[in-house]
Amino acid sequence: MEDKEWAERKALLGRTSSPLPPNPNTAVTIAVSPRTLFNMVEESEIYKNEGVEKYIQYQVEHENDIMMPGDSFPFVKALMTVNTRLRELYPDSEEVFDIVLMTNSHAQVGVRIINSINNYGLSIERFCMTGGQSPIGYLKAYNTNLYLSKDPDKVSEAIDARIAAATMYSPDFERELSEIQLRVAFDGDAVLFSDESERVKKQVGLDRFFEHEKKNEDVPLAQGPLKGFLEALGKLQKKFYEKDQRNDCPIRTFLVTARSAASSGARVIKTLRSWGLEIDEALFAAGAPKTPLLKKIKPHIFFDDQMFNIQGAKEGGIAAAHVPYGIASQQDKYYSTKGKSHAMAGMAGIKQEMK
Numbered sequence: 001m002e003d004k005e006w007a008e009r010k011a012l013l014g015r016t017s018s019p020l021p022p023n024p025n026t027a028v029t030i031a032v033s034p035r036t037l038f039n040m041v042e043e044s045e046i047y048k049n050e051g052v053e054k055y056i057q058y059q060v061e062h063e064n065d066i067m068m069p070g071d072s073f074p075f076v077k078a079l080m081t082v083n084t085r086l087r088e089l090y091p092d093s094e095e096v097f098d099i100v101l102m103t104n105s106h107a108q109v110g111v112r113i114i115n116s117i118n119n120y121g122l123s124i125e126r127f128c129m130t131g132g133q134s135p136i137g138y139l140k141a142y143n144t145n146l147y148l149s150k151d152p153d154k155v156s157e158a159i160d161a162r163i164a165a166a167t168m169y170s171p172d173f174e175r176e177l178s179e180i181q182l183r184v185a186f187d188g189d190a191v192l193f194s195d196e197s198e199r200v201k202k203q204v205g206l207d208r209f210f211e212h213e214k215k216n217e218d219v220p221l222a223q224g225p226l227k228g229f230l231e232a233l234g235k236l237q238k239k240f241y242e243k244d245q246r247n248d249c250p251i252r253t254f255l256v257t258a259r260s261a262a263s264s265g266a267r268v269i270k271t272l273r274s275w276g277l278e279i280d281e282a283l284f285a286a287g288a289p290k291t292p293l294l295k296k297i298k299p300h301i302f303f304d305d306q307m308f309n310i311q312g313a314k315e316g317g318i319a320a321a322h323v324p325y326g327i328a329s330q331q332d333k334y335y336s337t338k339g340k341s342h343a344m345a346g347m348a349g350i351k352q353e354m355k
Helices: 003-013 041-050 052-061 073-089 107-119 152-160 196-204 206-215 227-241 261-275 291-297 307-315 327-338 340-354
Strands: 028-032 097-103 126-129 144-149 165-169 182-186 251-257 281-284 301-304 320-322
Touching (some): 028 073, 028 227, 041 052, 052 107, 073 097, 073 182, 073 227, 097 144, 107 126, 144 227, 152 165, 165 307, 196 327, 206 261, 227 251, 251 261, 251 291, 261 281, 281 291, 301 307
Parallel strands (some): 028 097, 028 144, 097 126, 144 165, 182 251, 182 301, 251 281
């Protein structure tokens, strides 16, 4: 939306008692699918087993039945908490979170979604319902900073389009989360950073990996798919710092990496510094399981590229989001879809590529 057009619309909307919607030109846009926002297991089974017409019929017949919260629901609520705090400090600011519902569902099912959103008081005004077509092409049109879906194929499509995206997985049980602070945890390699170092480790082993990282300590890592999202979070954090509220900031970020601090941690910290980005807490697990750390952090969402870390987070009651990017994610895909022989073939190709 052009600035002039937005200014005219803002003037019109300002005559009502409702809060102004975020300016799409300056907001941090989070696109979520209905299946992450609400628990739609039963509906998904109908779609899968009985087809789209039965699915639409079911949704229309139950449009007054409120859906239960889904995996991204606490995350979305936390985004709204941050918006409330921002508007208290900056009443006219247009730099806030803008939550967009993004789905390939047909518009006929929208009434039930709207009723559920209104029931929980969620601030979601913008919808994109593409009637069976992939919604990925609209993500750039909506200036999307992060896309969350239950569909791994759509998430991979978004990553290929250079849009930060992740596949949501349900925690095995619900854990009590902060209601006053958004807490976001990131893995490092192949999430915030490229998979450059991960490829070295897979090709030549851990000892050579440590040598490589020490040699390149002052060479910043290339950015990974979620670097831009961390940057967007940092931009909003600074608005609180400017009001001397660093210690009371409602956004807190965590790096939870399998790296060892002594042998390969410096490059990570220096890379973030070179980007002009801060991370509130950096936790180096040195190969130990991440789940105990995540249980302590209690993030609203945890991003990782490796499925065994996603599984560990799920077992710890953490909403985990898989980022299908990099060599480790490629291996996961080989094992889950083609078997071990295809994974080995893929590794052979990677080794050849590294020569």
